[in-house]
Amino acid sequence: MRTLTVWCPDWPVVAAAAAVATSPGEPIVVVESGLVLACSGAAREHGVRRGMKVREAQTRCPHLTVLRHDPVIEARTFEPVVTALEELTPRVAILRPGLCAVRVRGPARYFGSELAAAERFAAHVTALGIDCRAGVADGVFAATLAARTIAGTGPTGTGAEQAVADARSELALVVPAGGDPEFLAPMRIDVLDRPELIDLLRRLGIRTLGAFAALPPRDVLARFGSSGAVAHGLARGIDERPIGSHRAAPDLAVQREVNPPIDRIDTAAFLAAAMADELAAALGVRGLACACLDIEVSTEHGPQLHRQWRHDGPMSADDIADRVRWQLEGWASTRAFGDISAGGIIQLRLEPAETVAAGIYQEGLWGGLGELGERAVRAITRVQSLLGQKAVVAAVPNGGYGPADRINLVPWGDERAAVRESSAPWPGHLPAPSPATVLAEPESATVTDADGHPVGVTGRATVTASPALVSYDGGPATRVIGWAGPWPVEERWWDPATARRVARVQVVTEVGALLLLVENGQWWVEARYD
Amino acid sequence: MFEQMFEHRQVSATALRNLVTSANDPAQVDTAALPLLQGLTGLLPESGLRRGSTVAVEGTTSLALALLAGPSQAGSWCAVVGAPELGLLAAAEYGIALDRLALIPRPGQAWASVVAALIDAFDVVAIRPTGSVPPGLASRLTARLRKHGGVLLCLGQWEGADLRLTTVGERWDGLGDGHGRLRARRVRVRVSGRHGAVAVPREGQLWLPASDGSVAVVTEPPTPLRRVQLREAV
Numbered sequence: 001m002r003t004l005t006v007w008c009p010d011w012p013v014v015a016a017a018a019a020v021a022t023s024p025g026e027p028i029v030v031v032e033s034g035l036v037l038a039c040s041g042a043a044r045e046h047g048v049r050r051g052m053k054v055r056e057a058q059t060r061c062p063h064l065t066v067l068r069h070d071p072v073i074e075a076r077t078f079e080p081v082v083t084a085l086e087e088l089t090p091r092v093a094i095l096r097p098g099l100c101a102v103r104v105r106g107p108a109r110y111f112g113s114e115l116a117a118a119e120r121f122a123a124h125v126t127a128l129g130i131d132c133r134a135g136v137a138d139g140v141f142a143a144t145l146a147a148r149t150i151a152g153t154g155p156t157g158t159g160a161e162q163a164v165a166d167a168r169s170e171l172a173l174v175v176p177a178g179g180d181p182e183f184l185a186p187m188r189i190d191v192l193d194r195p196e197l198i199d200l201l202r203r204l205g206i207r208t209l210g211a212f213a214a215l216p217p218r219d220v221l222a223r224f225g226s227s228g229a230v231a232h233g234l235a236r237g238i239d240e241r242p243i244g245s246h247r248a249a250p251d252l253a254v255q256r257e258v259n260p261p262i263d264r265i266d267t268a269a270f271l272a273a274a275m276a277d278e279l280a281a282a283l284g285v286r287g288l289a290c291a292c293l294d295i296e297v298s299t300e301h302g303p304q305l306h307r308q309w310r311h312d313g314p315m316s317a318d319d320i321a322d323r324v325r326w327q328l329e330g331w332a333s334t335r336a337f338g339d340i341s342a343g344g345i346i347q348l349r350l351e352p353a354e355t356v357a358a359g360i361y362q363e364g365l366w367g368g369l370g371e372l373g374e375r376a377v378r379a380i381t382r383v384q385s386l387l388g389q390k391a392v393v394a395a396v397p398n399g400g401y402g403p404a405d406r407i408n409l410v411p412w413g414d415e416r417a418a419v420r421e422s423s424a425p426w427p428g429h430l431p432a433p434s435p436a437t438v439l440a441e442p443e444s445a446t447v448t449d450a451d452g453h454p455v456g457v458t459g460r461a462t463v464t465a466s467p468a469l470v471s472y473d474g475g476p477a478t479r480v481i482g483w484a485g486p487w488p489v490e491e492r493w494w495d496p497a498t499a500r501r502v503a504r505v506q507v508v509t510e511v512g513a514l515l516l517l518v519e520n521g522q523w524w525v526e527a528r529y530d
Numbered sequence: 531m532f533e534q535m536f537e538h539r540q541v542s543a544t545a546l547r548n549l550v551t552s553a554n555d556p557a558q559v560d561t562a563a564l565p566l567l568q569g570l571t572g573l574l575p576e577s578g579l580r581r582g583s584t585v586a587v588e589g590t591t592s593l594a595l596a597l598l599a600g601p602s603q604a605g606s607w608c609a610v611v612g613a614p615e616l617g618l619l620a621a622a623e624y625g626i627a628l629d630r631l632a633l634i635p636r637p638g639q640a641w642a643s644v645v646a647a648l649i650d651a652f653d654v655v656a657i658r659p660t661g662s663v664p665p666g667l668a669s670r671l672t673a674r675l676r677k678h679g680g681v682l683l684c685l686g687q688w689e690g691a692d693l694r695l696t697t698v699g700e701r702w703d704g705l706g707d708g709h710g711r712l713r714a715r716r717v718r719v720r721v722s723g724r725h726g727a728v729a730v731p732r733e734g735q736l737w738l739p740a741s742d743g744s745v746a747v748v749t750e751p752p753t754p755l756r757r758v759q760l761r762e763a764v
Contacts, residue, residue: 393634
């Protein structure tokens, strides 16, 4: 499926500069978590590069303006560009702010040739005063690289790939049908933007996409896993998901009518977040995830609004909610809803335009974790190689009564699933604040009243006397200053073998606040509020 | 004389930095420090955790969690080494993003290699060292920290820490003799350090947490707090 991509170079810089009314011609960097995410041409001339630490960038270019990465601003600023493109073709898929794709067949027929169409698209955006390039190729990946090749920040530097292009101008470059593999072959391996894989391939002496593509697919899958196989497919010029090819079942769409109409973004975003969860869950039970999302909004008096957001991997519920929020911000900034002429939103519809199998590990083309996250994950892998895979764990909120039950620890890299539903009601669980130290093994404790008699908890969940002294872990008794509870819990009462009747009591002692647990008359210290 | 010069230079450098910061746009980022929770900025000498520095927190785990929460909320990745008893529910309540938190509860003998590997990539590495840390190892880790611009947060003593936070008293609210529940706590924190504004130790009171779960500096007149005996870290 021939694809046309429209790419605005250094979009994070352009958008952030516009937001603070600076010219994108100045030396500017946009940073995320201390690393350069994008830099302007002027900054690049000073030797600033993507992925560099901000401090290093500032050393190279002292009068550098450092701006924060803000996806909302980037999406909002991109909205006029998409609106302009929609004047030329109906179906524009946004891949990320600054990059979108369309099927080239219709426009090519209308404008005479693919090159003419690509030039027309790029010129249309350039007329808005925004630097823009267009590329045409068989796949989205190759088309994006074609657009990037013209901008001068091209990923090769060899110029060899230019020979493949059969038509080019200052604004557009067309890779002939079937020419993707040949076009991609001389590109540096870096364009894959998967640091871990690239690192490994470099050490194997593989420096170009062509050299990577020459490896047998089966060996790549065996050595680098499914994520490597996807990258290998890209390098070979195989686009598994051509644009606009796959229609998902429309009955999975999530739609809400709202009354009274919504005219505030935050209200709409709140609704969208709930809908995103619903959509992700509905797809999830079918083993699917959304990869391309149609957002449709009906307003009181204005036209129906529609946008498509495409992602290069499965979108999570958060990814979906983010895109809807960005899009709503974009529409609000162009007054497509919320003002007098259009009125508020009366209907919001999210439809999965494309789905992919969920669970197959597929990284984003442009990395979903960000530079910092990928470095962190690499460090984790290194620690796992030292100590074993299970030595690094992630915490997942979990349902339960006690502080230890309410967190599930899963080995890093495994699916982060809760064992018990955390949103279900757990009567008898303690409200926040939670203890900052949860003992791995509860310590046995003795709780006595003012006369030195042991304190117990009755079957009706009342204490037999006020606790006055607590001693635990063989230590001396400390005075109780205040106490509260008990919070009784009957766990698994339906199963006599595992049923537990326990009660929890909070005490403040002279050595700090403790969470005590009593079971069968025996007291334990379960956690400390330290 | 030399000290005077040093003092003087430091003052002018700070003044210069303030000047530059105020002249620039508010959207600008302080790249030399990691952000803190709003409520902690009044207590600490600077408005962030300086990259490359070591911070020791003694006597309270909650304060360490609150220190981690600021960078974590701002997108940093954090790791905790050697603290199997950390209350992760409390961590989430203070605002730590659990999906960017890696835990290595039992590093065992490879403790130092694990911390060294993590320092290279994580913005904040929190550790609870088992036993004392050999001075040579500590200085090697510190050097590595400076190179990579992370922050080492020690739950317990750390020889030569740039910033040392110790709780000297606390008082819980919301709980009586058999009624109510733990709601809010005031803690008195002593802040000391090796240089700069904290070379002379100072003390302040914090809500840790306040009844709405946030962290804030106590603004009302100070109430006498009970001294707590510090329990040895397990």
